[in-house]
Amino acid sequence: MSTTAVLRRFNRTYTQRIGVLEESFLGLGRPLAVSRLLFEIGATEQSGGATVRDLRERLDLDSGHLSRMLRTLEREGLVETIPDPADQRRRVARLTPAGHTARQELDDRSEELAARIVAPLTDRQRARLTDALATADLLVRAATVRLREVPPDDPAGRDALQRYLDEIDARFAHGYVTSGPVATEPGSTYVLATSDGEPVAYGGIRPAADPTTIEIKRMWVHSDWRGAGLGSRMLRHLEALAAERGATRIVLDTNEVLEEAIAMYDRAGYCRVDRYAGSDPHATHFFEKVTAPR
Amino acid sequence: MSTTAVLRRFNRTYTQRIGVLEESFLGLGRPLAVSRLLFEIGATEQSGGATVRDLRERLDLDSGHLSRMLRTLEREGLVETIPDPADQRRRVARLTPAGHTARQELDDRSEELAARIVAPLTDRQRARLTDALATADLLVRAATVRLREVPPDDPAGRDALQRYLDEIDARFAHGYVTSGPVATEPGSTYVLATSDGEPVAYGGIRPAADPTTIEIKRMWVHSDWRGAGLGSRMLRHLEALAAERGATRIVLDTNEVLEEAIAMYDRAGYCRVDRYAGSDPHATHFFEKVTAPR
DNA sequence: ATATTTCTCTGACTAAAGTCAGACATCGTG
DNA sequence: CACGATGTCTGACTTTAGTCAGAGAAATAT
Numbered sequence A, B: 001m002s003t004t005a006v007l008r009r010f011n012r013t014y015t016q017r018i019g020v021l022e023e024s025f026l027g028l029g030r031p032l033a034v035s036r037l038l039f040e041i042g043a044t045e046q047s048g049g050a051t052v053r054d055l056r057e058r059l060d061l062d063s064g065h066l067s068r069m070l071r072t073l074e075r076e077g078l079v080e081t082i083p084d085p086a087d088q089r090r091r092v093a094r095l096t097p098a099g100h101t102a103r104q105e106l107d108d109r110s111e112e113l114a115a116r117i118v119a120p121l122t123d124r125q126r127a128r129l130t131d132a133l134a135t136a137d138l139l140v141r142a143a144t145v146r147l148r149e150v151p152p153d154d155p156a157g158r159d160a161l162q163r164y165l166d167e168i169d170a171r172f173a174h175g176y177v178t179s180g181p182v183a184t185e186p187g188s189t190y191v192l193a194t195s196d197g198e199p200v201a202y203g204g205i206r207p208a209a210d211p212t213t214i215e216i217k218r219m220w221v222h223s224d225w226r227g228a229g230l231g232s233r234m235l236r237h238l239e240a241l242a243a244e245r246g247a248t249r250i251v252l253d254t255n256e257v258l259e260e261a262i263a264m265y266d267r268a269g270y271c272r273v274d275r276y277a278g279s280d281p282h283a284t285h286f287f288e289k290v291t292a293p294r
Numbered sequence C: 001a002t003a004t005t006t007c008t009c010t011g012a013c014t015a016a017a018g019t020c021a022g023a024c025a026t027c028g029t030g
Numbered sequence D: 001c002a003c004g005a006t007g008t009c010t011g012a013c014t015t016t017a018g019t020c021a022g023a024g025a026a027a028t029a030t
Helices: A003-026 A032-043 A052-059 A063-075 A097-118 A123-143 A155-171 A230-244 A259-267 B003-026 B032-043 B052-059 B063-075 B097-118 B123-143 B155-171 B230-244 B259-267
Strands: A079-084 A087-095 A146-150 A189-195 A198-207 A213-221 A249-254 A271-273 A285-290 B079-084 B087-095 B146-150 B189-195 B198-207 B213-221 B249-254 B271-273 B285-290
Touching: A003 A032, A003 A097, A003 B003, A003 B097, A003 B123, A032 A052, A032 A063, A032 A087, A032 A097, A052 A063, A052 A087, A063 A079, A087 A097, A097 B003, A097 B123, A123 B003, A123 B097, A123 B123, A146 A230, A155 A189, A155 A198, A155 A213, A189 A230, A198 A230, A213 A230, A230 A259, A249 A259, B003 B032, B003 B097, B032 B052, B032 B063, B032 B087, B032 B097, B052 B063, B052 B087, B063 B079, B087 B097, B146 B230, B155 B189, B155 B198, B155 B213, B189 B230, B198 B230, B213 B230, B230 B259, B249 B259
Parallel strands: A213 A249, B213 B249
Antiparallel strands: A079 A087, A146 A189, A189 A198, A198 A213, A249 A285, A271 A285, B079 B087, B146 B189, B189 B198, B198 B213, B249 B285, B271 B285
16 A cells, blocks of 8 residues: 555544544543643743743644633633743743643543553554554654754754754764854855754755855754654755755765764765865765756 | 553644644635545445444534534535435435535545655655554554444344354355354353444353353454454453353364464463364364453 | 334534734834 | 834634434334
């Protein structure tokens, strides 16, 4: 069966068998959406609560609708909203002690529901299901990652860049001298991949000396996401951008400590070349790929 | 990570990433539930349409609610309902030509959505996802199969019984003499497992001569469902019923052609014994299991 | 033939979800 | 400090969902 057929069949099974159960199980007197909201607020607690805007985006709700649900939860004494000290227009929602209790209850119910669903399975089946769902989870997440261009000084991009540097630093036995944030170069473009708003991959292109050559810079994939094909997807995306800009040759450099990256470049059809002009002084491996002129 | 944790995480991923997409994609002006209904009616077309009762069960809807949705579809000219010739109280719903078109459109959209979801994946990833979802589908279905007691003359039970006999017949090289429907024996209980209303497993118990012994009869698992652990689940269920009725010993017989069944009984702790009184004349293998008295 | 059960339908609701316009406060910028 | 942008809220809806009682027709049991 084709992937789409399997996906569609699974979707039917899933919504029918599990979606339905969920609603009847997690209601607890409240409408399901309100329960979900309570849950979501709780999920952001350690970072000091969520702003209304965050919640709206995460749950994809209308502003009026969300506001009303927040009032409902406040009336029940489960949530309190206070103005964000950093910006008084914003309001952050936080759970009250009673809210924590209610959320814990929800969590318990959810756990119980999951336990009930898998209860009829044998240990071996349960292990197979765990495996299958973990794989599916990773791949569905990977498939729905969003790539978008960001300015070089975008905070999420900066964050990704910092992690990239940290990792080289941590892996680099000889102590890597962080070169600090790069200045914006004309013609360079950076792309950020996010999942649930979290940066999961980053990379960019910049023109090289030769006008038909473009250099790929600062490719990074979040460590939790290695092996999900995100690296090659980002690479293909950047190659497409380079092609749009008329490049027929792509170069890039990397450091020997980034073994997975090197393997990926090999797989993606890059050839090892000598150090090229303009490469990073700390780089140890150099690649190029010549693409057919359009 | 535990199975429940993986299941819950997957559930979040799935509803957030795919559930949401689905609604925006498959609405097409109609409320989603109406679209689903249209789809479901179409799915039963080759068998001459679905009765209202069938639809109600499959979609788990209130009678009034469903009736109104059917009127909506009729008003749009997509569906027509006619009294069931076999039973004039029932009504069967069928798609009109326009309904077929609308359903096809839905189907296309659904296919397109699925294709879009998997588009960013590489071939290898797609294959992994297909695998994982097919496994998860089977296991989720298996986990949510419903077991219920049925009277010996329940039509679904009869159907299951017939398939059981057919299969022995087909496999039995020497030509099996079908013994016809068994008369209801006092104290016997039959259990039917259904998935989407389809019988997928069947079995029953009946008291043996010895009052502390109960015999398990007519265990059958749908061929599509072998290997999903349904057989052992049914077996455990019947054993529990037998225990409730005070049995401390369970016997059963089967035919050598049903190899998987024999393997299952071995795995489930049954010992091979000699032919016992009251066993089926065509049976070739006999088992017993002594359970601790309560 | 009468009573009972089964099946679908309508009426009359309540609850939840989702929309849209605009009020009001606050922030950043020139 | 005026001005546009941003962020949240309320009011005033419309649409879907979901419930429940009971009417009326047809089948089945007594």
